[in-house]
Amino acid sequence: RLAPKTLSKKVRKELSRVDQRHRASQLRKQKKEAVLAGKRQLGSRDGPPHQVLVVPLHNRISLPEAFQLLQDRDGGIVHLNEWGSTHSFMLLCPRLKHRWFFTSARPGDLHTVLDMAKVADTILFLLDPLEGWDSTGNYCLSCLFAQGLPTYTLAVQGVSSLPLKKQIDVRKKLSKAVEKRFPDDKLFLLDTQQEAGMLFRQLANQKRRHLAFRDRRAYLFAHAADFVPNEENNSVGTLKISGYVRGQTLNVNSLLHIIGHGDFQMKQIDAPMDPFPLNPRVIKSQKDPDMEMEICAIDAVADMEEDLKVLMKADPDRQESLQTEAIPDPMEGEQTWPTEEELSEANVKESSKVVKKVPKGTSSYQAEWILDEDGESSGEGDEYDDTEHEDFMDEESQDESSEEEEEEECETMTIGESVRDDLYDEKVDEEAEEKMLEKYKQERLEEMFPDEVDTPRGVAARIRFQKYRGLKSFRTSPWDPKENLPPDYARIFQFQNFTNTRKSIFKEIEEKEVEGAEVGWYVTLHISEVPVSVVEYFRQGAPLIAFSLLPHEQKMSVLNMVVRRDPGNIEPVKAKEELIFHCGFRRFRASPLFSQHTSADKHKFQRFLTADVALVVTVYAPITFPPASVLLFKQKSNGMHNLIATGHLLSVDPDRMVIKRVVLSGHPFKIFTKMAVVRYMFFNREDVLWFKPVELRTKWGRRGHIKEPLGTHGHMKCSFDGKLKSQDTVLMNLYKRVFPKWTYDPHVPEPVPWVKSEISSTVPEVSME
Incomplete structure (x- = not known):
């Protein structure tokens, strides 16, 4: 008899391999049984009816004819719907032990299509035999693919009406045309009762596709x-x-x-x-x-x-x-009251202070290291006092609100379309055209000179950029995420560890038995x-859909979403413009921030939604646990909603820092070995002294510092790590953290039916002169 320890490693390894194979086999068997059980339950006596959403993708499709073929099922009992749209009915098939609920939505009715696709078990797309889908159908498919498609089936209506010789060629051409959207899917015909029977078998037996955001919610x-x-x-x-x-x-x-x-x-x-x-x-x-x-x-x-x-x-x-929203505690930021000794010491220090001339709005901390005419800087700190920062935040909110008003004045107006050329110009809004042209120029300037701004002549640079700071390295320099938070952050909720909370909630859904x-x-x-x-709203024929919320999903926080600009959108989209969000099962309006999608702790603010890379959109919104799809729309003046970007929910993280950068530029006036005289970056001596601690760089890769100002017109002597070229440009990077505005609005107006614009879809050539 041998002790357990004397068993060889080889025997134990073989036993573990056998156990692992047996366990893997059992898991595969359980998953297969669960899939089959869910498939059998759908449409059965103990399960919900099999809900099929019928979407015609072309205006030549006859929806009543299709519904008539689907209703004429042998032995089936039809219950017509009385509460809303006439194109919906319940079909009971006792012989097949299956019950169906058919609904329909026109592709131009955006909200109805997207909402009913969220709860449909299967989507039945009806195609035209000659073109497949029109422009409205293509737009509908783009939105549905971005939101996430459940199980779907393709059916063609009207092939039997064509000559017999053309039917085979038409089916081949149509199969080739739909390969881009549906590469491996079979086309079914829907012209006769026999073809409808084959379609029913496909709907009942095909492999089920699941949407993650609805599988974990009732x-x-x-x-x-x-x-x-x-x-x-x-x-x-x-x-x-x-x-x-x-x-x-x-x-x-x-x-x-x-x-x-x-x-x-x-x-x-x-x-x-x-x-x-x-x-x-x-x-x-x-x-x-x-x-x-x-x-x-x-x-x-x-x-x-x-x-x-x-x-x-x-x-x-x-x-x-x-x-x-969280209820902020007004006493949370208060400090203890100072003692009499501390007050007397403060009075003595106050009487011994040196009076200096400083810019309006400057804190006492900043004034300590402002250079006098014969003095030296006492430090390079660039943080503000908490009390003064509140004043700065108020001024910043006023400045940004005025910027938002200017942006709202520059919103685009949709031009009415007309087929006749002689009437085309009558409906063109020249003022809207000028505003759109200006927006294109701003976007093109941002592409050519990213983040570069002109130093104002009428306002001192130390006042205009007093909220900005210099960083030695954007990637490695520290920045406290809890520093100088806006008052809106007292109203939101934050998780100590969002990932662990999400995992625990999902695990509880899978393992715990819920009463209900x-x-x-x-x-x-x-x-x-x-x-x-x-x-x-329901009695007018619109669908009414309810989702149960997971814990904490009613609370407000900061949502970050990864999106990519839709290829069909050519108009520039500026940050802080009001957009319409479809995030999972929610719909709301907000004015987002755009930032780069990187793995660093700081993310650079983007002024426009770029077309070539994915960006992160940041907004105040109710908490939603990912995965969840995201669609961004922009409402035009005529009421239509244009799809501008698609993506998914990244995280719920108020600590994600969005850093806005401005770049001040100057020209090398006189060049020496490692020294240069730079002008046009500043226009007075005081600004040069104020920004002296900030590092300089050039477009050709040189780095340097400001040595001293020259004269009173903003010229400055700078030292670099190498000799400059005459065509080089000297730059200074300044940074500040930006936060989204509290513009969340859960009420989204109903869009008018979408119609493709007849205006050319090419980006206009913009002259920068």
Whole structure:
């Protein structure tokens, strides 16, 4: 008998290999069974109906004809929708043990397409046999691909109407045309009942695609809605929406986000009878399907009234709060009151202070190292006092608000399109054209001379750039992320470790059993304090979609998103312009900052959304746990929303520092071996002395420092690490941290149907003269 330690390493290694292979086999088997179980549950008796979104990608597509073919299913029971759009219906197929819910959306109706694609199990794209899709359909596909596509199928309508000899050629040409968007997908025909049957089999059996942002949240598509106003205020009340729970178990204590309307609390969850059972109780007549359908609907309504059950009621102690902002403590920044001895010492020091002439707004700390005519600098510090910084922040906010007003005055105006050339100029807005031309010039100047600004002649540079500092190295120089934060940072929430919090929440979703309405149940949600406009929006035919929020997702913080400019957008987009965000399941307006996407601790501010590289967009917005897709739109004057950038959510991190750089430039007037006289960077002696500690560089790679000012007109003697060229330019880099403005607005106006502009899509040649 051998001790365990005497077993050879080889035997233990072989045993571990066998165990590893067995474990891997078991995991593969479990994953396969889970995928098959989810696939079988969709559309079954115990699962939610298989929701199919039908999107026609060409204006020649006849949606009623397609729906007629889909409804004429042998042995199927059709329930037409009464709450909204006429192009939606429920199809029950007891023989196939499957039930379907078909909805539709026109590609020009942007919000409806994107919102319904968020909850659809499958998207059915209808193509034209000759062109596939038109410009509106192509724009719709761009938005859907950026948001994330669930399972989809391609169908062609109208091939049978073509001559028989052309049908094969048309299908080949169409398959080749759609390869760019759909490289490996098969085209199905939808002209006859037999072809519709083949399409149904494809929809039911194809491989499922999952969207990560919705798989970890419970969501519901409203099939019915009712509103009970409050006694005190009729404009708000309790909204009751009924539908099938999807995604995850829905808990009544969690918050609910209704897309386009905001976050709300739930009072209770009811469990009525399913109005669309797969096996209806009353099926008597096989000759008259209309009568059969009517009997089923009446029976379902009666069951709902008799068997209404209260599933859960909200617990006030466990219910999530609607608080979105932190309440700042005004006493948090206060210090202890000084003693009498400290006050007397301060009076003595105050009486012995030297009076100096300093620029308006200069702090006492800065005044200590301003050079007098015969004095020396006492230090190179460039940080401000906390009390003075508050004044600086107020002045900065006023300056930036005036800049934003100028930017708003320079917003682009969309030119009305006309087919006739003789009427084209009548609708051209010359003022808008001039403003757009000026914007193109600014963008081109930024590309040619990045971050370079002209030193003002009327204002001293030490006043104009008093909030900036010099850095020896942008990459390695330290910068405290908690330094000089704006007052808005007292209103937001921050995680000690966002990544660990996200992992723990997701792990709890996967492992912990949540009490509530299970996936596939037909429930009625009682949502409190909802405006009456929500139910009016639903009664007009618009979809009503609700997502449950994960913990902390109602709270405000700083969101960072990686985006890339859309190739179809040619207009320049400046930082701090108001944009429309589609982030995961949320929709809001904000004025973002643009910055470089790097792995450093400091990220340089970008003035324009560049076309060739990915940038990071920073805004104040409610917390959202990634992964989540991001779409950026810009509203034109005619109400259309133009897609300008797409990407994904990067992080929720208020400590990510966006640093704005300005570059002052000067010209070498006289050049010696390692010395040069530089002019045009400053225009008075005091500015040269103020910026003397900051390092200089040149476009040809030389580095140097200011030695001393010469005269009173801003000339200065500088030393460099090598001889300058006469065509070189001397530069000085100054930096300051910038923060986004609190412009978050959850209410986004409905866009008008998108139409392609007939104006040339080429970038105009801009003369810099």
